[in-house]
Amino acid sequence: MDMKDLCTAAMNEEQRHIRTVLATVVHVEGHAYRKEGVSMILTEDGRHYGTISPGCLEEDLCARVEQAWNHDGVCMVEYDMRPKDDLSWGENIGCGGLLHILLEPVRGILRDTLLSMNDHLGRGEVVMLTRSFDRNGVEVNYQLLSEGHSLKNGEPNRSEHESEAVGSSLPLPPAPLVLAHGYSNTDSDPKSKGQSAQSDPSTGNYVFVRTYRPKPRLVLIGAGDDSRMVSMLAQSSGFDVVIGDWREALCTPERFPGAQCVIGFPQRLLEQIKPGQGDYLLLMSHNFPREREWIELLEGCPYAYLGIMGSSERTRRLFEGLPNYPHVHSPVGLSIGADGPDEIAISIAAELIAVKRGKQSRSKEVTVHEHRRTRAGSR
Incomplete structure (x- = not known):
């Protein structure tokens, strides 16, 4: 599922008064089934939209929805599938790699951000979402850019070059991108993944940037x-x-x-x-x-x-x-x-x-x- 599908799913679940959590892979070391930036929606009743693994992590992630919803700070889950011993994830899953997965309750600022993303993607626009957070912190700070227009916490900002993440002491990527209009789901450079990260997982500091394009x-x-x-x-x-x-x-x-x-x-x-x-x-x-x-x-x-x-x-x-x-x-x-x-x-x-x-x-x-x-x- 692409990001617009996930936004729509989250909004539909909210209308049914079902609590949801957005799970996003923000760091990968070694081999992984999906790459950094992939997301999925988890529901409190054990369902999910999208996948981030061959099916081996989803059940465990769904079981964490209540924890993430009630957590006072940033909720990050780590799956280390690199060891080969009998009791490891690597043995049970059959693939090695280290994953850091951010769990974000869909409410408040994130809900408004997803609503705005859904609208822009529905109009055929490219959007760029920047998350900045400390895994030991109390919140994730969001910055949403759409085709050269800056949106901060879901509201229009004065200028893309003046935009800042609210309450963040972490540096944002240099000069936010002016994104070109188009329907392609890939970047012009096939080697580009449409994302970047200025992060140091060893210290718990993350600045994660992801570009989303409308469905072709x-x-x-x-x-x-x-x-x-x-x-x-x-x-x-x-x-x-x-x-x-x-x-x-x-x-x-x-x-x-x-x-x-x-x-x-x-x-x-x-x-x-x-x-x-x-x-x-x-x-x-x-x-x-x-x-x-x-x-x-x-x-x-x-x-x-x-x-x-x-x-x-x-x-x-x-x-x-x-x-x-x-x-x-x-x-x-x-x-x-x-x-x-x-x-x-x-x-x-x-x-x-x-x-x-x-x-x-x-x-x-x-x-x-x-x-x-x-x-x-x-x-």
Whole structure:
């Protein structure tokens, strides 16, 4: 689950008068299932949203909700899974590593901060949350920045360059970032994790910075049966999915739960969906004239990914006489020897994840380049 999902979950639980705690990994040494910055929501009745382990820490963390809620100061849990003796976490969990997990009751300033984050992420904005705290202290201090505008404790501040963490004696990161607008869930630098820490866990001092981006949007054109699995897997992989088709009987919420369904021919769909920067586009209608029309309409669109279902020859014909388009992936999906609609959907979801994370297999890059050379040679 991404941060917006966690914010929404926490607010929904609050409406049901269920107390919740936000658990965040703020320090990792050695191997860990998830990286620094990952969060989850824990409920007082033993449920959780999101994961930070393969399932071995969640039950123990859920049992700590009451303790964290009633704790007078900052609540930090340490799991040292590095030893190999029979009584260690490492033996029971099967992976080594040291984790420091911050447990924060969702109330007061944190609640207001999550509400503000939810609003900004819902508007497609990038936000940066800074936490500064001493593990032996009495509170966590928050600073929320959104696209160059500073928010302090959920309220607008005068200037991002003047912003300070309330009551904190710890230094903030130098010059808060001005975050660019976009829908990408990864940083422009694939090596960047979207976070930083100026912390000294040995002394208990932490300044933890995490950048959160809105979910990327997958615009899937074609509501056939093979699109249903792609929609489901894409949503599970952190995409907001929009299904577009001219066939009203196929493009329904019942067939595509969790996705937005938009009905119309290409021009009308374009006007309603408004594909733009950072969007992932996937043509799976299997209708050549409609997809050709879509490709013509997309000329100059700043999308992040354009996947074409079908053979390289079909794709060559689709682009015949048109200028080169960036970020074209055809045949769509990673080359895993997929056979049948379910396996093809898995290969497509894998490719979407790879592009979102800034990674792409060498074999796929060659395929894309060969496709471009073929298309260029056809003119």
